Amino acid sequence: MTTTAHTPTGLSAVASRALRWSFLNTLMSKLGTMAVGIVLARLLGPAEFGTFAVATVALTAVLSFNELGVSLAIVRWAEDPKRIAPTVATLSMVMSTLMTGALVLIAPWFCSVMGSPAATPVVRVMALSVLLSGLVATPAALMQREFRQRERVVVDQIGIWLGAACSLGLALGGLGAMSLAVGRVVGAAATAGAFARLCPEGFRFGLRRDVLPSLLSFGLPLAGTSILVFAVGYVDQLVAGSRLGATTLGFYVLAFNLSSWPVFIFSLPMRAVGPAIFARLRGDAAATRAEFSRLLALLASASLPVCALLAGASDPIIRLVYGDVWHPAALALQLLGLGAAARIFSELAYDYLVINGRSRSLLAVQGVWLAVLVPALLLGSQAGLRGVAGAQLSVMAVVLPIYVALLRRNGLEVRDILAPVAVPLAVGAAVLVGTWLLSSIIDTPLLACLACGTLSLAATAGLLWRRRSTLAGLVDVRRTA
Numbered sequence: 001m002t003t004t005a006h007t008p009t010g011l012s013a014v015a016s017r018a019l020r021w022s023f024l025n026t027l028m029s030k031l032g033t034m035a036v037g038i039v040l041a042r043l044l045g046p047a048e049f050g051t052f053a054v055a056t057v058a059l060t061a062v063l064s065f066n067e068l069g070v071s072l073a074i075v076r077w078a079e080d081p082k083r084i085a086p087t088v089a090t091l092s093m094v095m096s097t098l099m100t101g102a103l104v105l106i107a108p109w110f111c112s113v114m115g116s117p118a119a120t121p122v123v124r125v126m127a128l129s130v131l132l133s134g135l136v137a138t139p140a141a142l143m144q145r146e147f148r149q150r151e152r153v154v155v156d157q158i159g160i161w162l163g164a165a166c167s168l169g170l171a172l173g174g175l176g177a178m179s180l181a182v183g184r185v186v187g188a189a190a191t192a193g194a195f196a197r198l199c200p201e202g203f204r205f206g207l208r209r210d211v212l213p214s215l216l217s218f219g220l221p222l223a224g225t226s227i228l229v230f231a232v233g234y235v236d237q238l239v240a241g242s243r244l245g246a247t248t249l250g251f252y253v254l255a256f257n258l259s260s261w262p263v264f265i266f267s268l269p270m271r272a273v274g275p276a277i278f279a280r281l282r283g284d285a286a287a288t289r290a291e292f293s294r295l296l297a298l299l300a301s302a303s304l305p306v307c308a309l310l311a312g313a314s315d316p317i318i319r320l321v322y323g324d325v326w327h328p329a330a331l332a333l334q335l336l337g338l339g340a341a342a343r344i345f346s347e348l349a350y351d352y353l354v355i356n357g358r359s360r361s362l363l364a365v366q367g368v369w370l371a372v373l374v375p376a377l378l379l380g381s382q383a384g385l386r387g388v389a390g391a392q393l394s395v396m397a398v399v400l401p402i403y404v405a406l407l408r409r410n411g412l413e414v415r416d417i418l419a420p421v422a423v424p425l426a427v428g429a430a431v432l433v434g435t436w437l438l439s440s441i442i443d444t445p446l447l448a449c450l451a452c453g454t455l456s457l458a459a460t461a462g463l464l465w466r467r468r469s470t471l472a473g474l475v476d477v478r479r480t481a
Helices: 008-063 072-076 085-113 117-126 128-145 149-172 177-198 212-244 246-259 261-280 285-312 314-321 329-355 359-383 385-409 414-441 445-466 468-475
Strands: none
Touching (some): 008 117, 008 149, 008 177, 008 212, 008 246, 072 128, 085 117, 085 128, 117 177, 128 149, 128 177, 212 246, 212 359, 212 385, 246 261, 246 285, 246 314, 246 329, 246 385, 261 285, 261 329, 285 314, 285 329, 285 414, 314 329, 329 359, 329 385, 329 414, 359 385, 385 414, 414 445, 445 468
16 A cells, blocks of 8 residues: 555545445345345244344354454554564454353353254354354454455455355255354355465464553453443344244344345445544544545435335335245334434444544443343333334434434534434435335335335435535545555
């Protein structure tokens, strides 16, 4: 990377190119695996899907603090990251080995609590993914720091498609929920192999005692925050599984996965480059504010109409894509679709605050979030599936103002946050009402989805047209030195 790339203008060009590759990577992954996921959901049904969901909750719990948060220090490190990379790799592997063993041991107890003892062998197989995750944490962070998103496309696509093909083949052979677990591990192993080929420097182990205090002081608060982030993100599934059963959990997870599509398509690509952008601009308050507003405006313009579509047209979408047997999931999707918009904003704010060294503040935010969410979910679960989803949405009214207050304390002003989202919010509200009316009037799921999709697409196109100058910057890579 040349010197120009370290100036705001040069950095913007480099980041724009990385962002496009990241977006392409996410789009290819999600659109492709969506088709496989639909086939698997139809093959397995809600009960088997619920069993896999139990295993996924256990896996995600361990992955949330698997490598103590130290890999992100590579992205933030002001000096040459190769100085700390071997130590980070060692810490990641030690912790992932311990966490893999722990997950294997507690699997029977956890599955019993979740009301699905049959998920125990599935959890134990998926535990291998924890070990592989620790192995690739350092090369993934090195690629993120250097905006090597084109290479990351190759890595991710290899893992995703091999894993999906394996799961599909085993499901057709009648292996049930275990087919998804085996496919997950196969994909993770393929990803590790691709990382080893494209980023071999990330697999060098070592231990520098002089950098350990800095790494742990950065990573431990972040690891604690990650545990709370997991709890906030998955306590709804814990409540749904333990209080409503694995089958209802299957309905809820399907709805949650659908509601996460705007997050996957729009937020994840931005998160792949956002932390590196904010890290390079630290010290330049004006450039940081401008970049945050630019990223927020793009996210809001692209994602809010899609979130509104999922909420307003939840019933025809579920019936068309997954079949009538999955119809109960639409009750949750109506509310989770709206919650996805709040998640997108909170993730951007989270990344900004992490890079600005506010790990402890984020720990407090997640603690408040969890403290409010748990009683809301327990109360909502008495109303069934829709009550659990409604609890998730209602708590965002408490959390979002806290994030805004923290952003104000760390260099941003209210107008930097509100101005980029004002028009997209108004348009999203109109799309929500319009798609709900169309879904109520049109009985045929296919026709309803076409009508609602057209409305959402038109709204998104109009919003992005307003941001065409920013989009032009994403297209023009010839400014990169």
